[in-house]
Amino acid sequence: MPIALRPFPVLLLLCVVCLLCVPRISYAVPSFYRQSGIACNACHTSFPQLNALGRDFKLKGYTLSTGQSTAPPLAVMLQPSFTHTSEGQPGGAAPGFDNNDNVALTQGSVFYAGRLFGGFADKSPLLGKFGAFIQTTYDGVEKAWSWDNAEFRFADSASTEKHKFDYGFYLNNSPTLQDLWNTTPVWSYPYSGSGLAPTPAAETLLGGGLAQQVAGFGGYVWLDSSLYLELGGYDSLSASVQSDLGVDPEGEAQIDNPAPYWRLAKEHAWGAHHLEVGTFGMAADTYPERDSSAGTDHYLDIGMDSEYQYAKGRHDVTVMFSGLRERQEWDASRTLGLAENSSGALWTLAATGSYFFDKTYGVTAQYFRFGGDTDMLLYADNRTYSPDSYGWILQLDYMPLNKSGGPKFWPGSNVKFSLQYTRYNKFDGAGRNYDGSGRDASDNDTLYLEAWLAF
Template sequence: MLIPLTCRAVPSFARQLNMQCIACHTEYPLLNEFGRQFKLGGYTLGTGQDAIPLALMLQPSFTHTQAPQAGGAAPGFNDNNNPALTQASIFYAGRLFGPYAGKLFGESEAELANKFGLFLQVTYDGVGKAWTWDNTEFRYADTKTIGGKNVTYGLYLNNNPTLQDPWNSTPAWGYPFTSSHLAPTPAGSPLIANSVSQQVAGAGAYAMIANSLYVDLAGYRTLDQHTQRALGINPDGETQITGLAPYWRIAVVRPVGPGIWEAGAFGLAADTYPGRDQSAGKDRIVDIGLDSQYQESFKQSDVTVMFSWINEHQDWKASQTLGNTSNATDRLWTLKATVSYLFDKTYGLTGQYFMKDGDADPLLYSGSANGSPRSDGFVLQANYLPFNKDGGPKFWSRSNVKLSVQYTFYNRFDGAKANYDGAGANARDNNTLYLEAWIVF
């Protein structure tokens, strides 16, 4: 059981809508078309049960790596075969004022108040033994008819670039949705790919035009150290975004046969202080991503195909001066191709091929076998959702459980190949078996 950085499948949404989880998801947290519309609407649709929009989540798990990790997988854990309750989360998710807007403000004002929604996650990290704020977003959303076209638009505040995105092909909600924090992971990650999550605050605006064109503009900046510490985040050594880092997103949506196809682009450009050190000036990091998602439901089956590619240009004016990088500039890029299949809303299979590569930089990737960030492999996962159709037992209204077996297989890991002769670093020493129960109620 290991903690994911992200979760958005919460029973408080199901209770607000008075629907089962499958109204918005195939297998949570993967959204279907109705789920995307619910998110675009600011989490406010529905009147549902007369209850405060609270939900809880537990993720017990077990991690086994092909080779033991000397010194232990983390402080207080064994070098292999580690059970853990790595994450417990509390959510306030749905309409900002729950079902009480009319009582608080009167019926006429309630119409406006019910256009504000909130997704707030507070998490106990069982590996780090600390409480932190997790993915958090505040929204205002409404719909208008402009030029004969229906437009859903909104404003938001959040703490993770791409958190607001309605597709699962961008980083914040991308697959794997959960993975072990007690297993080695490749070095190097684009800034936009959860590298600054919970460290930043951003504000933006979005619009979905005629359910065919989505546009989103925002700006992000790193929170000050005192605020981060108060929220449970340790800012020591983090990459600090200075000024306002613009984020942009555009996507087109088209029906293709019986399914829905999305293709888009997104990006983030930031001036940064490496390790919050301002003595040598600023670095410049520019991320540009392309993504696509196709989803189709037929008979008893749901199929989702996702693709994501991110290219990052890194200008190390400050980092090279500080001795953090060997090169003045570097390039890093990542690719993910994922297929998810769910049968009878109960039995799921997901497979992903991933690759990460870029310029060799011995100082930047000091733990790499040859200074290279090259890593690639597969993530295979089988899921069983016993309550997905019926919403859990009667005493556990709208609750759900996902039991998963996940295996991550590496062809390369931080430049190291998969060697069978035992010579040098072996990428497959990092292969990981991960068992998890994802329990939401």
């Protein structure tokens, strides 16, 4: 029987086919560094956290190039890790793992990241305006491959007598993947974490509830290097397409009609300082658990964010704030017995500060909080029926190759060694010394060691 695909998924699949048809030149495997000649520390304070140059590179569609390499921009990432939780998890942290003190390959990824048409873009000004960031990932906990972050861009610039602006169009598979700042969900801190430690169950649509399940198309304008405006829309991929790409569609919310997404941000730069203030959001009607028999639920997500950066000499400072509130109307879920209440709310906030010295040593601290209305059916898996969680994350980083640009035999390679500690004051409604049965918040405190290798 033929498979019915919606317009957004069809467009995405056509782009994937075009990418796979690009000829490969095999004598080199360049990354962004090999394509542009720009070292990692020029675009990042600590990868993947962007600075001003990194945001400009992304804004222009990943297409900046010296023209020295004609090979496709391929890269590889590995994240071996060790996880210790305050109390072990009976039955194992995951299938095939012990209750505690687990070593794993958190993930391994292969990227096609740079000019979409590789070295062939040098032969055509038009081809040189197309870029891509395509990631496929092996999950060492689930022991499975799937597609990950995927984005195609067209970017160009123009000017009038009084104004200059960059503009572009994107096609991607996760809302906020396209964003320039590290304050929206896809690229927000923590940039990596254990797949073998408990994490709060509550999740907003924009906070990750649609990641890799959708196809979205939109456009943006960056006016006078100050005002950023973006409009887009997202629609769910069919269950069969998701399964073919390694994503399990069971239990997910399926978007009924393309859901509008918006982003507005203002950035002001003076000297070594950059300050951004913005808002973002999405409205979506969805079929709960992909069941259309009872109509739709409705979500309205509205976020506010701000980022301050100071970069001068051997010092890099970043302070970020993000808050997201989701209004939920459970008309369909209540009819299907999936929610007790007819409406509710869920909100998240995070305040993060980081300091990096000499592009080598870093410390990052974050306060995070999830809150919302209780519901005996939505949150039936925890004994408080509550989404409330809050706590702290402290992370130390060491990047020995960040200044040198990697070893001579593989330039552009980098590595980050991280020690991350997460403390929960409340976890899914339970406090640190809750007297009820089951796990207390403190049982989920996590020590996570990781080596992040990129080459």
